[in-house]
Amino acid sequence: MKKVIATAVLGFAVTVSGAMAADGEALFKSNGCAACHQANVKTVGPSLKEIAQAYKGKEGDMIKFLKGEAKPIVDPAKFGIMKPQLNKTKNMSEEELKALVEFMLKH
Ligand code: HEC
Structure with missing residues (x-):
């Protein structure tokens, strides 16, 4: 039984340190971004591909x-839907934002 608990604790430690390494894809999913942004098709929000094209070479602008x-710059008419999401990204560290942007620009 002791062994089982130790394994569970260890597993948790690995998960936490993984999150701290600022994994862009994990941040994208855990913050619910994937609910509106698919890789290649437009759904509620523009696809990641469309976003990546608009921000090609403009990583700094996306962070801003x-x-x-x-x-x-992608779909200003629908910014009202995206705006509340900025409350999450505004509170992210510079490192997290960079990882998130890097993940989106890979599409
Ligand atoms: C409720 C749906 C929804 C969620 C959740 C959502 N978005 Fe969006 N997002 C949109 C819509 C709609 C647009 C198009 C309006 C716009 O361009 O601002 C958009 C646009 C964007 C853009 C392009 C901005 C531009 O210059 O036009 C980026 C980057 C983006 N979202 C990132 C994110 C990230 C990162 C998250 C998670 C923290 C997220 N979105 C969560 C709906 C959503």
Whole structure:
């Protein structure tokens, strides 16, 4: 029984340290972004491919947008749906934002 508990604790430690390494894909999923953004098809929000095309070579601009410091460029008419999401990204660290943007730009 003791062994089982030790394994469970160890497993938890690995999960936590993994999250701290700022994994862009994990952040994207755990913050619910995937609910509106699919890789290749437009759903509620633009596809990651469409976002990546608009922000190609403009990583810094996307970070500014996610901090609420820059205007939307992909689909400004629907920004009202995206706006509340910035409350999550605004509170992320620079490292987390970079990982998140890197993940989105890979599409
Ligand atoms: C409730 C649906 C929804 C969720 C959840 C959501 N988005 Fe969006 N997102 C949208 C819509 C709609 C747009 C198009 C409006 C716009 O361009 O701002 C958008 C646009 C964007 C854009 C392009 C901004 C631009 O310049 O136009 C980025 C980047 C983005 N979302 C990132 C994210 C991230 C990161 C998350 C998770 C923290 C997230 N979204 C969660 C709906 C959503």
